[in-house]
Amino acid sequence: MARSGTSRELSQLLALVLAVVAIMVLYLAKTVVVPLALAVLFTFLLAPVVTMLERIRLPRMLAILLVVFASGAAVGSIGWTVFTQLVAVANDIPSYTANINDKVATLHSSNVTSFTRAQKEVERLSKQIGALRADATKDRRHSGTKALGSSPKRPVAVQEVEEKTSRLDTLHGVFGVMISVLLVVVFTFFMLLQREDLRNRFIQLTGHGRLNLMTRAMDEAGHRVSRYLSLQLLVNTCFGSIIFTALHFIGLPHALLWGALAGILRFIPYIGAPLATLLPTALSLAVFNGWTQTLLIMAIFFCMEVVTANFIEPHLYGKHTGLSPLAILVAAVFWSLIWGPIGLILSVPLTVCLVVVGAHVPSLEFLTVLLGDQPVMRPEAHYYQRLLSNDADEATEVLENYLKEKSLGDLYDCVLIPALKLSEQDRHSSALDEATVQFITLTTKELVEELGLKREEHSPSDAAVEASSDGSTPVATEEIHTDPAIAAMKIACVPVRDDADEVIAIMLAQRLEKAGHSAKVVPLGIVDGMLAEVSKTAPDVVCLSALPPYALSHARGVYKRLRAQETELKIIIGLWDYTGDAVKAANEISGGEQNQVCTTLTQAVLQATLSAATVSTLEADSPYSDPVQV
DSSP states (O other), X not given: OHHHHHHHHHHHHHHHHHHHHHHHHXXXXXXXXXXXXXXXHHHHHHHHHHHHHHHTTOOHHHHHHHHHHHHHHHHHHHHHHHHHHHHHHHHHGGGGHHHHHHHHHHHHTSOOOHHHHHHHHHHHHHHHHHHHHHHHHHHHTTSOOOOTTSBTTXXXXXXXXXXXXXXXXXXXXXXXXXXXXHHHHHHHHHHHHTHHHHHHHHHHHHHTTOHHHHHHHHHHHHHHHHHHHHHHHHHHHHHHHHHHHHHHHHTOTTHHHHHHHHHHHTTSTTTHHHHHHHHXXXXXXXXXXXXXXXXXXXXXXXXXHHHIIIIIHIIIIIHHHOBOHHHHHHHHHHHHHHHTHHHHHHHHHHHHHHHHHHHHOGGGHHHHHHHBOXXXXXXXXXXXXXXXXXXXXXXXXXXXXXXXXXXXXXXXXXXXXXXXXXXXXXXXXXXXXXHHHHXXXXXXXXXXXXXXXXXXXXXXXXXXXXXXXXXXOOEEHHHHHTOTTSOOOEEEEEEOSSHHHHHHHHHHHHHHHHTTOEEEEOOSOOHHHHHHHHHHHOOSEEEEEEOTTTTHHHHHHHHHHHHHHOTTOEEEEEETTOOSOHHHHHHHXXXXXXXXXXXXXXXXXXXXXXXXXXXXXXXXXXXXXXOOOO
16 A cells, blocks of 8 residues: 555656646747647638538648638738728827827816815925925035945946847847748648648557547547637627627727727637727727717627627537636636737637546546536535535535426435435444534435425426336336326335435435325334334335445344234335345345335336336226126
C-alpha cells in the first residue's frame, strides 16, 4: 500500500510538471503556436463547407481553394470596410468639436450643489497650504541658494526621454502581422487538404490501444467546436445586422461600421460587448445635441445583449459547448494571459477540446469536473450530501428539481432509496453518528409524507412500464388499475429491520394507493407486534420492505414467522436497489418457496396489480359468479 501511494504521488507530480512545461511552451512559442491554433480553428469552421462541396463531385483541391479564397475575400472586405469607416470617423471628428464644447459647458454650468461647494472649499484650503509652504521656503534661505547636485537635499532633476520609433521598427511590426496571417492561411490550407491523415496520425500517436476511445473523443470535439463556431458566426452576424439597422434609423453616422464592430467584438467573451457599446455611444455624445439618442443607443445595446446572451445563445449552443459560465471566464483570463487578445477569441474552442478529452480519458477526468457544465454529483448523492450538512432546504430543492423532469415513482426508486442505502452503508461502517442518522431518516420521512399529499396530474411518465418475470410484453401500471373489472387488493407493507425500511414502506404504500389498492404500513417495532398487526389487518398480500445488504438476515426471520402464522398468505419480497441476484436472495429468505421478488417500487406495484388481475379473472371464470337463471 505504501508503494502504491508513493507511485500515485509520483504520477501526480509528473502530471504537474508536464502541465507547467506545456504552459511555458505555449507562452514562449506563441509566435508559432498561435497561428497554428488559429488554423485549427478555421479548419473546424471551414471543413463542413469543404465536405459539402466534395459531395457535389468537386475535387478536394479546387474545393479548398474556393473556400479559402472566399473566406479571405470576406475577411478582407470586412477589414477594408472597417478601416475606411474608421478613417471617415477620424476625419469627421473636428466637425463635432463645437457640439462637444457645448455639452461640456452645460455640465460645468449646472446648479451649485453640496458637492461643488465642498470642492471649492477644498481648493481654498489647498491654496492656503501652498502659501504657508512658500513662506517656510523663504525662511530657510538664510545661507543662500545651493546649486543642484551639491547635496542630497538638492538632487539633480532627471527626465526620461523616450526614443523615437523608427520606420524600420514600424515595418518590422507590419511584417510580423503579415507573416502571422500567411502562416494561418498556409496551415489552414494544408490541414483542410490532409485532415484525415492528420486525424489518423494523432489517433495513432495518442491512442496506444485505445483507438475507439480516442476516435470518439476527436469526433465529439470536432462536432462541438464546429457547431459552436458556426452558430456563433450566425448569431454575431444577426446581432451586427440588427445593430446596424437600429443605428441607421436613429441617424448615427457610419452605422455600418458600428454594426460590423458589434458583430466582430462579440467573438471576444465578456469584454467584447461593452467595447462594442462604448464606441457608438461616445460618437453619439458628439453628434447629437440632446441626450435622447445616446440613451436610446445604450438601451438598444443593453436589450440586445441581454436577450442574446441569456436566451438565444443558451438555447442554440449553450449545451453544445459543455462549459460552465465560470469555466468560460477562467479560460478567457488564462488564454489571454498567455496569448493576449487572440487568446480571448480562442479560449472557448480550446477549453471545449479539453473538456471533451477529459470526458473520454480517465486520467484527465478532472478537466471535465472543473470546467464542464454537467452535474458532477448524481441526484441521490447530492441529496444525501446536503442531508449530511443538515441542509434540509437544499435537499428539498434537489428533489423538486428532479420532479420537474421525472415522475414521483422515479424519484423514489432512483433518488430516495439509493440515498437511504448510502446512509445505511455509512451507518454500519460507523461513519455516521446516531444524531445524523436520525436527521436523515426523519427528514426523508417528512418529505415522503409531504410528497404523498400532493396529487400529481396523470402524465405518461407516471405509467411505469416493466417487463414481467417471464419476459412477456411490458404492462403499464396506470393502464391496469384503471380497469374497473380488476379487484383492489388489501396490502400490508411490513418493514423488516430499520427506520429506512419503514420509510420505503411508506413510499410503497403511496404508490399502491395511487394504483387503486388499499395499502397500510405496519409500524416498525418488535417482530411479534408487527405480526400481530398483520393478523389484525387480514391483508390479501404482504410486502416485506428490506434495504440490502444488512436487512437480508432479518428478512429471513420475519418471513419464516410470518409464513408459520399465515400459511396461505401471498408474500412479496422487496429487496430495494439490490444489485445482486435477487431471485437467489429471495429463495434464501423464503427457504426455497416460489415467491415474487422486487427490487423497485414500480415492480412491486406491478406485481400487486397483476395479482389483482389474476384474482378478478378467477372470480369471473367461477361457475358461481353469475346468478342462476330460473
